[in-house]
Amino acid sequence: MHEIIEKALKESRFKPVESDHQATGLHCHIHIEPVDMEGFVFCMRDHGFFLELITAIDLIEENEIEGLYVFNHYQGPARIAARIKTARDNPVLPSIGSIYPGAVWHERETAEFFGITFEGSMDTRHLLLPEDFAFHPLRKNFKAI
Amino acid sequence: MTTNPATTIRHSLEPIGDESFILNLGPQHPGTHGVLRIIVKMDGEYVLDADPVLGYGHRMQEKIAENMTYSQMLPYMARMDYLAALSYNQAWVCAVEKLCEYEVPDRAEYIRIITVELNRISSHLLWYGAFLLDLGAFTPFLQAFADREKILDLLESVTGSRLTYCYYRFGGVFQDITDSFLCNVMDYIKYLRERLPSYHDLVSGNVIFQHRTSGIGAITCSDAAEYGVTGPILRGTGISYDVRRNEPYSIYQRFHFEVPTGETGGCQARYTVRMQEIEQSLNIIEQAVTTIPDGPIKSKVPKIIKAPEGEVAMAVETPRGELVVYIVSRGGKTPYRVKFRVPSFSNLSIFQKLARGKLLQDVLGILGSLDLVIPEIDR
Structure with missing residues (x-):
């Protein structure tokens, strides 16, 4: 694992699962409970990580949606994938827009694509889809024509 | 009174x-x-x-990718960023090669480097013209487009298309390049090196240009991290982050090149960084053309790809910044989930912050300096 990540997570309670960077492009995965997210994101920001992407994966068989937050470092590569699971019927993920302002657009996109509510989000308007579009196209039960 | x-x-x-x-x-x-x-x-x-x-050009490319085989998705990649189609080609083929552990022959890697760097120069030249057009200067636009057209001709001779290239294949490239192509590329490198001083004479030292760009639209290092800014805009702030150097893919570690950085983080710094990047790309192409080995251009790859289970994140440096293709595979012919992390998306998200309190003409200048390609944001 990259030393930047080790340094950042050394004093925190988050336990990363190592990943082979050469083979996958990711240094580690971290499974996070929603209540711990704020502390984790502050840890990322304080150690100079930048937000690479926010998205979700629809795990239809498990009836869950997994939120995926990927951070990287300008002195890296030091790519961390933070993952939070939420119920598929009423998916709620914590918003990190107040810590990383750039996250607001990523959250707006993920919210409209998957029908996820980002708790504490300052901006809940649609970003890419039309204002009146009531479907969530990246859910697996939304069939392409 | x-x-x-x-x-x-x-x-x-x-x-x-x-x-x-x-x-x-x-x-x-x-x-x-x-x-x-x-x-x-x-x-x-x-x-x-x-x-x-946003969203006027939205096509839900990520859903399209979930419903297609890996090779069917390849031509769609060029439609996301029509100015740097080869970078998108490269991101997709490299991601799938990483997922499936395909080998790429040396000659194919060299061909990829030569063509993708030519594409980078053509993108920067177009930006140069369009940016100065935004600032009200017309002549640089004509000059840059004339030089860009020569690159399009070169790339057309090997890829068969003018903008929306689909030239790379999993495990190699579509067809081999000829010696006459390499000669033409060397001629072009010489030609553009002779032309670049006239770009600087015309614009870089121009008083109006200096006044329109210096101190305008500055980004600090912490702003950049908070918004996930990458590419020349980031390097304009002085942070030397270039995926080609930080996380070398393909064979970039074999070439000597510098990562130009600015200091002020404003429009002028971005201009300087991009102009220096053109020179660096010329250096990379020159090294690649002089050292390209003979050999096969494609390794043996099944016609219909069945990827193993797994997740890969493949980052490449496009002319606009870091593009990440994130593939979640559950085995089979189609990916389970694909995410495109596109550079212009994050680069534009800082625009609101930059624009507040500025004069409208400066805001248009900032917008031009961001080098946006909207279809890649809308996807």
Whole structure:
């Protein structure tokens, strides 16, 4: 694992699962409970990580949606994938827009694509889809024509 | 006593707080690139707030990718960023090669480097022309387009298309390049090196250009991290982050090149960084052309790819910044989930912050300096 990540997570309670960077492009995965997210994101920001992407994966068989937050470092590569699971019927993920302002657009996109509510989000308007579009196209039960 | 009318006329452009109005920039305003609409709240000549409205070119590329085989998706990649189609080609083939552990022959890697760097120069040249057009200068646009056209001709001779290339294949490239192509590339390197001083004579030292760009639209290092800014905009702030150097893919570690950085993080720094990047790309191409080995251009790869289970994140440096293709595979012919982390998306998200409190003409300059390609944001 990259030393930047080790340094950042050394004093925190988050336990990363190592990943082979050469083979996958990711240094580690971290499974996070929603209540711990704020502390984790502050840890990322304080150690100079930048937000690479926010998205979700629809795990239809498990009836869950997994939120995926990927951070990287300008002195890296030091790519961390933070993952939070939420119920598929009423998916709620914590918003990190107040810590990383750039996250607001990523959250707006993920919210409209998957029908996820980002708790504490300052901006809940649609970003890419039309204002009146009531479907969530990246859910697996939304069939392409 | 009557008031002198001359004293009641306001000459200053300072906002006085009673003239705020909404101005709609776009969807197809000539000052914007692609179909980008910006709702601007103005007070006189000053921008109070600027809210980009996206999605006019939205095609749900990520859903398309989930419903296609890996090779069917390849031509779609070029449609996301039509100015750097080969970078997108490369990101997709490299991601799948990483997922399936395919080998790429040396000659194919060299061909990829030569063509993708030519594509980078053509993208930067187009930006140069369009940016200066935004600032009100017309001649540089014609000059840059004439030189860019020569690259398009070169790339057309090997790829068969002018902009939306689909040239790379899993495990190699579509067809081999000829020696005459390599000669033409060497001629072009010599030609552009001779031309570049005239770019600087025309623009870089120009007083109007200096006034329009210096100190405008500055980004700090912490702003950049908070918004996930990458590419020349990031390097303009002095952070030397280039995926080709930080996380070398393909065979970039074999070439000597510098990662140009600026200091002020403003429009002028971005200009300088991009102009130096053109020179660095020329250096990379020159090294690749002189050292390209003979050999096969494609390894043996099944016609229909069945990827193993797994997740890969493949980052490449496009002319606009870091592109990440994130594939979640559950085995089979189609990916389970694909995410495209596109550079312009994050680079535009900082625009609102940059625009607040600036003069409208400066805001248009900032917008031009961001080098946006809207279809890649909308996807």
